[in-house]
Amino acid sequence: MMSFISYLTNGLSLGSIYALIALGYTMVYGIAKMLNFAHGDVIMVGGYSAFIAMATSWCPVWLAMVITVAVCTVLGVVIEKVAYKPLRSSPPLAVLITAIGVSYLLQNVALLTQTATPKTFTSIAAGAPPFLQVFEGEAPLFFTALKDSPYGDRSPILTISMETFLAITVSLVIMAGLTLFINKTKAGKAMLACSEDRGAAQLMGINVNGTISLTFAIGSALAAVAAVLMCSTYTQITPYTGSMPGIRAFVAAVFGGIGSIPGAMIGGILLGVIELLSKAYISSQLSDAIVFMVLIIVLVIRPTGIMGKKINEKV
Numbered sequence: 001m002m003s004f005i006s007y008l009t010n011g012l013s014l015g016s017i018y019a020l021i022a023l024g025y026t027m028v029y030g031i032a033k034m035l036n037f038a039h040g041d042v043i044m045v046g047g048y049s050a051f052i053a054m055a056t057s058w059c060p061v062w063l064a065m066v067i068t069v070a071v072c073t074v075l076g077v078v079i080e081k082v083a084y085k086p087l088r089s090s091p092p093l094a095v096l097i098t099a100i101g102v103s104y105l106l107q108n109v110a111l112l113t114q115t116a117t118p119k120t121f122t123s124i125a126a127g128a129p130p131f132l133q134v135f136e137g138e139a140p141l142f143f144t145a146l147k148d149s150p151y152g153d154r155s156p157i158l159t160i161s162m163e164t165f166l167a168i169t170v171s172l173v174i175m176a177g178l179t180l181f182i183n184k185t186k187a188g189k190a191m192l193a194c195s196e197d198r199g200a201a202q203l204m205g206i207n208v209n210g211t212i213s214l215t216f217a218i219g220s221a222l223a224a225v226a227a228v229l230m231c232s233t234y235t236q237i238t239p240y241t242g243s244m245p246g247i248r249a250f251v252a253a254v255f256g257g258i259g260s261i262p263g264a265m266i267g268g269i270l271l272g273v274i275e276l277l278s279k280a281y282i283s284s285q286l287s288d289a290i291v292f293m294v295l296i297i298v299l300v301i302r303p304t305g306i307m308g309k310k311i312n313e314k315v
Contacts, residue, residue, distance in 0.1 A: 006159070007280045008273065013164040013233065015272020016171030020226040021249030022256070022264040023178065024219030030195040030259035031215045034092065037099040038079060040246015041106035042220050046072045046227030047237045048110065051119050061124050069224040076220025077213055085209070110239035118238050121231040125162035167229045174225065175265050178218075182261060187214060195259065248275075248291070255295050257308025266306055 021043065028036045049071040053064035083102050087095050182188035190211045193201040202208045230245060231237055248271060256267025271291060278290040298306065 003280075007276050009160055009164055009168075011273035011276035012269060013167040013272070014276060015252075015269035016168050017226050017230050017233075017268075018245070018249045018252045018272050019265045019268025020171055020174065020222045020229075021245060022253040022268045023175075023261060024222050025250050025253040026256075026258050026261060026264040027191070027215050027219050029253070030261075031191055031198075032084070032212050034084065034095045035099060035250070036079075036084075036216075036219070037096070037246070037250075038083075038102040038106060039219065039223060040242035040244075040249070041103045041110075042072050042075060042079075042223045043227040043230070043242035043245060044110060044237070044239060045075055045106060045242075046224035047121065047231045047241055048114055048119070049224070050228050050231065051121050051237055054122050065124070065225075065228060068228055069221050072220040072224035072227070073217045076216040076223075080213055080216040085212075107239050107243075114239065116238060118236045121235045121237050123163055123232040123235065124228060125166055125232060128162040131160045131162050131165035163229075163233045167233065170225065170229060174222065178222075179261065187211070191215060251291065251295055254305055255298060257305030260305070260307045263305055263307035 021039065024039050024042075025036065028034060028039075046068050050064050050068040053059045053067045054061065059067070079102055083098050084095065087098060182191060190201070190206045191214070193204065193206055194208055194211050198208050201211075226245075227242070231241075249268065252267040252271040253264050254267070255271060256263030256265070258264075274294055275287050275291055278287040282290065302308075
């Protein structure tokens, strides 16, 4: 039972990171109606930014986080202005090819500047004690978390690391804040209006170009946070670090219903849990196949995803 809880907790942690990345995909698609396949490489840039900042002796962890978010936010806006804005009226295929080109450009710049040698990331929770340790014969789970007495030399049967706790907590706080921002602020309501009908939103006086740039900025900032949380858990950074998490997060966005913010959250968390449980109980080599198989089954049953809306096209 404790092993299952441990796997489930780690799955929630991984799923929370996927959800943060998937939010960037789903926001850009919902408003700009394009798939930003360079989003995974923004994560890689965020990982290297945090690594370089934290390797500097005078830079505390909180400042490294601020620097990482700032770098990724600026990068996201620059990518939108330089690569995507000129193609706003182009066919979707042209935008898709451009996004893939931007992805390869970021990877090769990282290869030239950082080389292919993996860098070891220092966790933001380095040196912190585990959030929770449970020992056989001790009090129930939640009471054990509050106990102050030492446990001696016994080995714990369940340990929840501080990295796992931070990933889940930070992701939940950000998701709640983003939901409030979208539903309660003027800029958020402008995003909702643009996602419904960009032409009508422009006629109503909404700055569509500014709203799309803001969407890229927010999505890239979320990617920066996800990069720090992911690298704190898995510690290795290479120029290809963001590729597979980016693909999995895209799957999570489609799984939950691309264009739906709650769907991206649910899809990301479910994807992380399915991946970790399949690795633990079926096969680590088949975990990706199982994830994609579940996606196919969901899309066969519900083509728009779990929370996606069916769009009736006018003819």
